[in-house]
Amino acid sequence: MAAEPTAQESRSRDLDKLLLRPGNLVGPNFEPGPALRDDLKEYGRVLVVGAGGLGCELLKDLALSGFRKLEVIDMDRIEVSNLNRQFLFRLEDVGKPKAEVAAKRVMERVSGVNIVPHFCRIEDKELEFYSKFSIIALGLDSIEARSYINSVACSFLEYDSDDSALEETSKPMVDGGTEGFQGHARVIVPGVTPCFECTIWLFPPQVKFPLCTLAETPRTAAHCIEYAHLIKWDEVHSGKAFDPDDPEHMKWVYNEATKRAELFGIPGVTYSLTQGVVKNIIPAIASTNAIISAACVLETLKIASGCSKTLSNYLTYNGAEGLHTEVTEFVKDKDCLVCGPGVLIQLDTSITLEKFIDLLKEHPKLLLSKASITHRGKSLYMQAPPVLEEMTRSNLSIPLFDLIGKIPKDVVHAIGTTTKNDKKTSCLRKLRVVFKGVDGIADMDTAGET
Template sequence: MSTAAGRTTHAKAILGPELYSRLSETKVLLVGAGGIGCELLKNIVLTGFGHITLLDLDTIDLSNLNRQFLFRKKDVKQSKALVAAQTAAPFNPNVKITPIYANIKEPQFDIEWFSSFDIVLNALDNLDARRHVNKMCMAAQVPLVESGTAGYLGQVQPLVKDLTECFDCIPKPTPKTFPVCTIRSTPSQPIHCIVWSKSYLMGQLFGEDEDATGELDEAEKQGENAQEIATLRKEAQAFSAVRKALRDPTSKESAARMAFQKVFDSDICNLLSMADMWRHRAPPTPLDFGKIMDESFVMRRAVPAAEPSANGHPPHGAAPVLVNGQPGQHDSQQSSSSSTSGAKVALKDQKKLTLKENLELFVSSTNRLATRLQNGEETISFDKDDDDTLDFVTASSNLRSAAYGIEEKTRWEVKEMAGNIIPAIATTNAVISGLIVLQALHLLRKSYGRLRNVHLQFKPSVPLSAITLSSPNPNCGICRDTYTKVLCDPTKTTLGDVVKGILGQSDREVGVYEDKRILADPDWDDNYERTLESLNVTRGKFLTIVDEEGDVATITIGLGVLPGNHPADGPAFILPDPLPQPPKKVKSVPVTSTPPRASLKRSAPDDDIIELEPSSKRQKSAANQDISSPSKKRRLEEDGLVLMDTANDKLEEEDEVIVVD
């Protein structure tokens, strides 16, 4: 190509001929083709990276187009990775982009796969996937540049195992969760009703056919009110009739009314029958379909003693006084992150709906969702960009709020609260992705001294703050482990084969885990005889070997498949050579290493505790779940023992970690 020399002049001048020529050989994995991903893909294509693997599990949505500039309106619903690759590839004829439309957490993306890259760039929007990639990069010893944005704010962090902090060295705030009974029977804030609607009611009506009793069994074990649980259980079972009606084309409009009747009338009446529950809180009012429709519905309302929590959603506690189904006075829009003050141009979905309008929206969205089920969709779950589900959650959460005397929210607000929407704009993503490439170049050049942890901030005086990197947190439950890998046929390899093989000559006492599951400990070795497959320990998963005395670092084994050229009659597994030599040291309580799932089962200890419940027990069980990493402390606590915190004191002695792969 005649222009080839000209088009690379700039890049060569700046990167220097050596690094520039190396870039074309560099294999980079870019995880995410969203806001940051689009910008980043453009930058690395133009900078001259030669081999780019681009992975994203998402499809394009209209609301992406205000910043994800590789997509056009005609691309909506297509795979982000595929479209982005098609759009960006022509800008460098020498680039090879491999798009993958998949979830990075799938098993085929194992340590072997991660090891095939020279560098990994994260452009993800959720904590769970970011932590996963961090762990894979730590295990595969591949440098990672981590990033995130929210509105005008952003962050870039380069991560190298044993040299810098990893993503999990600093514990991340866990998402707020609510006790199951707050959600299912005693909501006191709008968010409770929204969570109920999107996570519970949507599932019951349009989700998988399950009796939803597992959650209740768990709640009962945790000591929540037994009578209340029994009522909730009965309530869950009665959903089957409504589910059937929704899937039956002949039931037409009646299904929505049937659903309304069950959820907003009979279920509430059932709860009301438990007088104890309402001794110290305002009882809910069952809703009447006909009366709301003809606007003759009147709320019965005692003076409620609400239970505002310390960290509830604003504005709060202000129950509108409903008269004849019309909300009385309500404040002007108060979106949590944007100022709508002086907004003459109010948006359509920032209008608060009346009780009747909410009911109409409930009926219409239920009908729309029912039609989709009848047309062959098996299950429908909440998606903030799926209007039918958003309408349904808006309407049903507002109806529930009305029944409980809680303030209603606009569709705009519900979207933000239910969808965990983070404001996003092109400018921030552009700055952040520029910074990612700079850090990536430093990493490839091994100029570690130039690596910086960079924040894009709100302060007009210092737009960027760059700080030098910290050393790994000696207590980190992710990057302080000694990683290794075992290639095997899980149908023929036993747990014992792997554990004993890895430990080699050593006869120290260990516990063995897969994620949070305990598979063996010194007094319980039954599983050693079982195959990995029977234990559901397969490709892409990790086995963790924890020293019983805490004297030696934890060994984490990534499981891979046998190489393609492995002889059929060869051994069922291949151990690493040499075997991993975890450093001797005091291994203490690791920081939380897995993101707690947003489950209703768990209670946040700071949430309102209902007097009738044995609260101390519940709090303790919640604390246990937070320590989800396989650790000695956790097990001991489960056994009812309390471990002193002094183990932490010895951690400063951390030696250099030697990892043998």
């Protein structure tokens, strides 16, 4: 006789259908069974970046999808205006860190799940922090933050000597985004799919009003707000930076914008519009967040378990008039400076920067003349302008190995000119330099066999 199902069994009932049974759409190495379900709990470490509208949904969905080891990072505190959709937060939470409250609430509701909150900026964490996660789920609202996390995730990616990406170094990301009734979910597997930077052109440029329009001929409420924010603020608060997260500052801008709007007879300046214009906020809709998060978490589960082929690779959702979704397969930019392999160059540790620059001229894949070299944001040698050339000239006689901190392999970037069809073109190339005979390098080409 079957026993009454325990709460635990009933909770994973739907998940079990995906994880315990074979199927036609599963990945090639899919091995269904309770072991898979257990491994997911034990080894599926997911970082949720952002604990706002999408982040709250992602944490809840991940916890209910069998993930037990979650962490969440967010630098913001809870505001009253969040409460309509960031459903993990209550009125008494206003002012508290989003990450901490979100983690606590999900742990209270879903037994067995552990969520570690991080109340800080994403830039505050070391690379090491990000490397421990199996998958990173993004619930962000800015290009900057996505670009940053993308560059972190892609920095773990390594290539073999044939320029093939080493699968075990790829850090998958699932990215969600919403704007009103529209949203997207995408899967980024560095080395396999395009990365965020490959398709950054997808984002339309931000609308910016000409400063002279703001100063002389305002026509809309937004013009008045931007006048107060960009011009009037500096005039009155000489030197003090405007902080969009300081309510006093926002209130000041709102009052100034109201005065200006009255002067020009322009209606429509409100406090929430002021926040919207200054912080570039588009009204968020709870159901859009829920739909996009569900799509993201399903992809996370698919990547981790192999229970189905994943989205390939970009889903757009539009719920404004009826419902419309579409999947587009974007392609990788093979020369992407962030996720691409670059050009592999093997060197002796004794080679000087000057010799290295000469070598780039002869290298069949580069033919790069007059190269400037940078390494992790540092200028090793700059051909121009003269002031930088002078500051970096002394590096020319130093071995490159010493200049990059005596590490056996790393990425440097070269900027120079090549000749293509008799035309000189300038280009920026990623170079994977590997030093011969340095400890730790012997296993470079065979990494993954261990």
